Amino acid sequence: MAAGDAAGQDGNVPVPEALRRLSLDAGFWTGEISDAELLPDLLRVSFPVLDGYALILEIELPSGERTLGLRRPSSSEPIQLGWAPAGGPYPAALRWWELETCARVIALADPTLPHPGLVTALLSPFAPATADDDVPSVAGIREAAYRSLRRPVPPPPPSGPEQDPLPLFREDRWWPVPPAPSPQVLDEAAIAALSDPTQAVDQVRAGKRFPHEDLADLVRRATAHLDALPRRDWYTLTRPLARQITETGDLTPVRALLGALTEAGCDHPTVLDALSEPLVALEACWMVETLAGAEPGTLLRHHV
Template identity: 75%
Template sequence: MPVSESLLHLTQDPQFWAGQLSEADDLPPQLRVSFPVVGGYALVLDIELPSGERTLGLRCPASSEPVQLGWAPADGPYPAALQWWELESCARVIALADPTLPHPGLVVALLSPFAPATADDDVTWIAAVREAAYRSLRREVPAAAPAGPEQTPLPLFSDAQWWPAPAAPSPQVLDEAAIAALSAPGRATLTVRADKRFPHEQLAELVRRAAAELRHLPQEDWYAQTRPLARRIADSGDLLFVPALLGALTEAGCDHPTVLDALSEPLMPLEACWMVETLAGAEPGTLLRHHV
């Protein structure tokens, strides 16, 4: 898994997502997460501590260090280093390669600020995917302390109203207000792609390879056998037949954890949507737009 324990710990702090670091004393001065995409290309995020400044880079097959795509202070504003469809394609390929990074999930949560909406984007779609990504953030919570008296109380005070249980902490990292604020896709204001040093050719090659990877998947083995059913679901916009698709894939011998998890109960609509779109060879958003 490319995400270190230190970064995972940081992402479980709501203040991190607000651009503020409340506890960074025990962390190294820099955290790096590298998301391998395809063909030796990777998206690399560096986080400076304690400032929280973030740098998004692109690592190419021929180099060990990433080329900078964009930089931002902890609380923004973020540059338009990626277009949304570029991030969406890469996040899907990353999820297929690493079942521990489902989509929408941590990849979108960390990198989507670098892909603000443009005039050509469907902001409703983007907001829904970002919301699902931030909702996916989970943390371990301690078991609730036993409620009630240590000794048997007098009958007058035996009712549960006298011994209210303490509120249990939520495993969800962010509350509803924070999710709403983060999910709103910011508009592109800082342009970095016009800079002559921006790695246009390398990024275009990464995106081309990611798109080719997604196009090739439904032609493989058991996916080809179930593609007509996936296409029917994508065209209808109805997730009712997703269990049938899951059953057909299982019978055909599919054992890909990312594919099976995305189509299994409890069904996460946006996760199921992108998987069905991919298996159907459909344009991204074909099914998803029916569910946002």
């Protein structure tokens, strides 16, 4: 079986071109891949989190079946967390807050994977909301992730006459402008369906082979990594302003926060991009929460 492997054991690697192409196909997200030619039989993408841990997603083509795994430090092969057919149903392999924590750490390490974005779009079906979650916030983050899927759109061809028409044909109705294709990969109906944080029926975490200890260790390390960020370098100087934003729920001072970080010498691309115009509210929210050392969701729930 031919395979496309997206990553080695260590470090950040670009998302493979095959997955980039698939992510621009609406059918890939809705369970009906339209064109799998020239793609590997098995596509494996690795999302390194930290300290040698990584979340591994394997996609079989053309069926679209997906397997989520956890790779441990000093191990080359992942332990399976869950499996699902292309259109679901998906197992509850991850708690939502576990995925949210890992996605934030991944985004901090790799500016090409902002949050909410491709990581959340791919893995959130394996992390359904539970009664303990803030369901509107979960739905809002998932929606933002699917809306972040954008494709290049060529400029529309000229629709007017090539030369000055006769007076009778000068009205716009004679030269209708063709509808411009949407840069969004998914239409509104698909986004709404995919964003619904319905509960999974397959509770794989009850199985004896589920790697509870390894997953708990990863999440513990990721949480500590995020908690330590506001106490590092220039972030300590801007923490009061970040706290003010989380307390009020008003994103207006984000521009001032960005300016203060830049003036203090911050050059972290993920941090700066999340706070830059055009502002994506939920992306700015998690970054401000992290810089403030606030509980995840403190600011976000004001904007969903």
